[in-house]
Amino acid sequence: MWTWFYRLASPPYVYRVAALWIPWFLTAAAITIGCGLIDGLGFAPPDYQQGDAFRIIYVHVPSAWMSEFTYACMAVAGAIGLIWRIKMGHAVAAAAAPIGASFTLAALVTGSLWGRPMWGTYWAWDPRLTTELILLFLYVGVMSLRSAFEDPARGDRAAALLSVVGVVNLPIIHYSVVWWNSLHQGATVAKLGKPDIELSMLWPLLSMMLGFMCFYAAVLCIRLRGEILDRERQATWVREAVKS
């Protein structure tokens, strides 16, 4: 098992292996998302409170979950790069950052669209949406910091440290926002929570979560291969790989 770990630190190995994984992840994503959407949009019964509007949770909840999961991945990868000086860690972190930011944006947009039928406005300071917004700021901070350095290695390390600091703060931020929201929330505005889930609503959601995860893995592999090529462009194996 440890040899597999060591091999994961080698750019040419990961470059090759990731290419093999991509079609599998994409197929899995297509199937699970497809099933999830058909089931969720077509077959699941409408919620007795929210009607058909609740169906947006099939995109909103997986996006939000993925945005947080990706941040954690980014922080862990960055930490590996920082502590053990494994360059692959920084490559994964750099590849994951824009994906996570996109998921956050998707969560914000779908959340806003959900808000319209729920509250009558496109935005309300709901705890989940506010946390997602702050998460977006954290992503932008990490990405800006990485690109602000002329020396890319230093930029990687700085971004890694910032993402670790961010991941430690994330639960604190979430809890603070929930507390703040409970103080100021009027009784009339409902939370953007999941409606009472019964099984027929749950399956499509789980399917979508799995699908988003596979999609994330596929896109990560694609971006990671690009990052590897960029970072290792001086190496001979890259020149040969690009030629072929």
Added chain:
Amino acid sequence: MKVGAWQAMTLVVRRELCLSFRRPEQLLQPLVFFLIVTTLFPLGLSLQLSALRDMAPGVLWVAALLSSLLSLDSLFKSDADDGTLEQLALSGQGLTVIVIAKTLAHWLVSGAALVLVSPLVATALGIPPEAFATMLLSLGLGTLTLSWLGAIGAGLTVGLRRGNVLLSLIVLPLAMPLLIFGAGATDHAVSGTSAAGALYFLAALCVFTCTLAPFAATAALRITLD
């Protein structure tokens, strides 16, 4: 004879204070900014104290946050620019000791100064004197935590061109819990309810940050210095 860590810290704090007081204008600027920003709100909103009072804790805290951010950029910048930061790193004392001393000194001249000026501003915004104790305590804990978060940000961005904008971008999202609990505590005090919960959480945040941030800030500086 070897110099102990405590002595070294005292020496560095004295150095920072000496440097700060050589340029008193730079000490006053963030305070003046604090006053100006708090003036913006009544001008933009309303001059009725009763209306301002509702907003006052939030306005006070936002102004304090922004003023503290202004002075954070200079935490390591001047030393990095003239080469003395390297000398401090080579002093045999360990970078963490230096970072702790510099951040504490920075808080003394910026955060603590803000806390002292805050009753003036609070009165101008209609906060009743009964709420002052809570407000001062929350601001004291909050500015200390912010100095530490800012030290991490300053360590990461020292040496970058236009680092101060990036510094704010990095530090503000991390400082949002501070704002929530600090303004929340003051708000409770103004409306007469107990601010204990919010203050305890603020204190916990402060202790948590003061314990871990020195190591993060030192690591950040090492990334820059290396």
Added chain:
Amino acid sequence: MLKGVSLDLKPRELMHIRGPNGTGKTTLLRVICGLLRPEQGRVAWFGESIASVRAEYQSALAYASHEPALKADLTPLENLRFMVGLKRRVTLPELRQSLERTGVAACADLPVRVLSAGQRRRVVMARVLAVRATLWLLDEPFTNLDSAGSDLLSALLAEHVNDGGLALVVAHHDLQLAAAVRRLELSE
């Protein structure tokens, strides 16, 4: 940038590092200080890697960079107090003595901002003296010094080396010294 450099310095030795611009002389000095981590290779002090004896190593060295690292708003005396005071306990009279040795006692209480480049360089020399370090790492220490200052620095270097110290000096001209000088030429 720097490849294949290996050097070994013993007490009572002075090494003069020279080479064209851009060959990594300053980088080499900074790696030896411990400010830069080498990607390959190691720096050892009396057999121990400098990372493991960091505090001890740093107390025994004095590094003078190309720029005089002084706070412009403080006086030379205050600068010395805050810098030397971190490495060993000093008294103000001792520091004044060091400043006198290097000829800047008269401006000991003026802010560094008003001193000339040559005077600042002398203040740096005073700092290196006052620290009482075993290893001197000097990067272009003769910059901005007049002939009297250069003679003084050469004398101080000779004294340091004869007393059992070690010194690594980056200088682009020849060092006229009484002590034995080893040379290291860096090339592209």
